[in-house]
Amino acid sequence: MADQPFRFEDGASYEKMMGRWSRIIGATFLDWLAPRSGLQWADVGCGNGAFTELVVERFAPTAITAIDPSEGQLKFARARPGTKGATYVQGDAMALPLADASVDAAVMALVIFFVPEPARGVAEMARVLKPGGLAAAYAWDIFGGGFPMEPIQAELSALGFQPVRPPRADASRVDALQKLWRDAGFVDLEAREISATRTFADFEDYWTTNLLSNSIAAAVAGLDRATIAQLKERVRDKLTGGADGLITSTSRANAIKGRKPV
Numbered sequence: 001m002a003d004q005p006f007r008f009e010d011g012a013s014y015e016k017m018m019g020r021w022s023r024i025i026g027a028t029f030l031d032w033l034a035p036r037s038g039l040q041w042a043d044v045g046c047g048n049g050a051f052t053e054l055v056v057e058r059f060a061p062t063a064i065t066a067i068d069p070s071e072g073q074l075k076f077a078r079a080r081p082g083t084k085g086a087t088y089v090q091g092d093a094m095a096l097p098l099a100d101a102s103v104d105a106a107v108m109a110l111v112i113f114f115v116p117e118p119a120r121g122v123a124e125m126a127r128v129l130k131p132g133g134l135a136a137a138y139a140w141d142i143f144g145g146g147f148p149m150e151p152i153q154a155e156l157s158a159l160g161f162q163p164v165r166p167p168r169a170d171a172s173r174v175d176a177l178q179k180l181w182r183d184a185g186f187v188d189l190e191a192r193e194i195s196a197t198r199t200f201a202d203f204e205d206y207w208t209t210n211l212l213s214n215s216i217a218a219a220v221a222g223l224d225r226a227t228i229a230q231l232k233e234r235v236r237d238k239l240t241g242g243a244d245g246l247i248t249s250t251s252r253a254n255a256i257k258g259r260k261p262v
Contacts (some may be wrong), residue, residue, distance in 0.1 A: 008047065008048075008070055008072075008073055008214070009070050009071075009072035009073065010072060011047075011048035011049075011072055011073045011074075011075060011076020011077065012048075012076060013212045014047060014048050014073065014076075014212070015048055015050065015076065016209055016212060017209055017210065017212035017213055018047075018050075018110070018148070018213075019047070019048055019050035020050075020198065021110075021148055021196065021198060021251065022047070022050040022051050022109060022110055023050050023051070023053075023054060024196040024197075024198060025138065025194055025195075025196035025251070025253055026050070026051045026054045026109055026138075027054060028194050028196065029109070029136075029138050029194055029253075029255055030054060030055070030058060030059070032192065032194070032255065032257070033105075033107075033134065033136055033257060035059055035104075035105055035134060036059075037059050037060045037061075038059075038060060038061065038062050039059065039061050039062065039103075039104035039105050040061065040062055040063045040064070040102070040103045040104045040105070041055055041061045041063070041064040041065070041103060041104070041105045041106070041107070042064075042065050042066075042067065042096065042098060042103045042105070042106040042107070042125070042128055043055065043064060043065070043066040043067065043107055043109070044067055044093050044096065044106060044107065044108045044111060044121065044124075044125065045067070045068055045093055045108055045109070045110075045111030045114065045115070046066035046067060046068045046073075046074075046077060046088070046109075047068055047070070047073050047077070047110075047111075048073045048076040048077050048080075049066060049073075049074075049076065049077025049078075049080045049083050049086070049088070051107070051109040051110075052064060052066045052077065052080075052083050052086055053080050053082040053083045055107075056082060056083050056084075056085065056086060057082055061085075063085075063087070063103075064083075064085070064086045064087070065086075065087045065089060065097075065098060065103070066083075066086050066087065066088050066089070067088075067089050067090075067091040067092075067093070067096060067097065068088075068090065068091070069090060069091065069092060070090075071090055074088045074089075074090060093108070093111065093115045093120075093121040093124065094115065094116065094117055094120040094121050094124060095124065096124045096125075096127070096128055098128040099128070100127055100128065101127075101128070101129065101130045101131065102128055102130070103128050103129060103130065103133065104129070104130055104133050104134065105129075105133060105134040105135075105136070106125040106128060106129050106133065106134070106135050106136075107135075107136050107137060108121070108125070108136075108137035108138075108139075109137070109138060110138065110139060110140065110253070111137070111139070112137050112139050112168070112171045112172070112177070112180075113139050113140075113142065113166035113167070113168045113169050113170075113171045113172050114166055114167065114168065115168060115171075116167070116168070118168055118171040118176075118180055119180055119183060119184070122135070122137075122180045122181065122183075122184045123184050125184070126184045126185055126186065126260055129260040130260070131260055131261065131262045132259055132260060132261075132262045133259065133260045134257065134258075134259055135181065135184070135186055135257070135258055135259070135260065136255070136256065136257035136258075137177065137255070137256055138194060138253045138254065138255035138256075139171065139172040139177070139253060139254055140172060140251065140252070140253050141172060141193065141252045141253055141254050142165055142166065142169040142172045143169070143172070143173060144252065144254075145252075146195075146251050146252030146253060146254075147251065148198075148210070148249060148251040149210050149213055149215075149216055150251075151235050151238050151239060151249070152210055152216055152231070152235050153216075154238070155231055155234040155235050155238070156219055156231065158234065159227065159230070159231060159234075161219060164215035164216075164218065164219055165215075172254060173254070174191050174193075174254045174256075177191060177254060177255075177256040178191055178256060180256075181256055181258045185260070185261065186258030186259060186260060186261075187258060187259055187260075187261050188258055188259050189256065189257070189258040190256070190257050190258070191254065191255065191256045191257075192254075192255050193252055193253070193254060193255070194252065194253045194254075194255050195250060195251070195252045195253075196250070196251050196252075196253070197248060197249070197250045197251075198248075198249050198250075198251075199246050199247065199248055199249075200246065200247040200248075200249065201245070201246065201247075202245045202246070202247060203232075203236050203239070203241070203245075203247055205247070206239065206247045206249065207232060207235070
């Protein structure tokens with residue numbers, strides 16, 4: 001949920017670029033939350049439904065409302081066979097289309113740093129939660145080097161180009177997440193770091209996948225061929241590759257959870 005250039009409209013491209021990351025790290029996140037089955041959920045900023053699908057598969061919610069501003073993303077999400085029963089709604093994280101005290105769990109998966117006013121988004125989660133309900137989020141550790149595109153961002157910076165970050169990147173810091181949750185009135189707060197590893201078929205697979213990112217594509221589009229070639233070699237040198245050519249990439253996210261007071 002974000003202003004341009006961070007508004008994602010192509011659900012299929014997003015699936016290859018970030019949806020697969022979301023499922024990998026989302027599984028660990030859900031293990032940590034350990035919710036019971038049969039809850040009513042709100043998935044705020046659901047994107048193309050990658051995380052929504054995990055919730056449906058693993059916890060059989062009685063209802064899950066998945067909200068995102070992008071109709072293109074929602075169209076892809078609605079076609080996911082694993083999310084039958086989910087209700088996808090076009091909407092705003094800062095004005096959720098849900099009644100007060102109507103859900104048991106509200107989550108933001110890789111979203112909070114795209115919300116124009118994160119505090120309003122978290123306050124909305126508090127509003128729609130029932131007393132005792134679970135509020136949780138995870139966000140890439142942007143300033144700790146955990147962003148999946150960090151190898152490319154770091155080499156762009158080394159070449160003198162300004163890295164492009166989510167508009168509210170500060171919200172990804174652990175202390176910022178804790179403050180947002182405290183200010184919204186949540187209790188029993190816990191925070192942790194989550195890491196995830198993804199394997200790419202080869203360097204070209206890694207490179208072309210990451211160029212599906214709006215920010216990376218925009219940065220590279222402004223470079224001449226020689227600089228792009230230099231950038232690719234610098235990135236290649238920083239990645240872990242196996243004898244079979246596979247490329248392994250590791251990312252990290254900061255996570256927070258708490259409950260609405262009873």
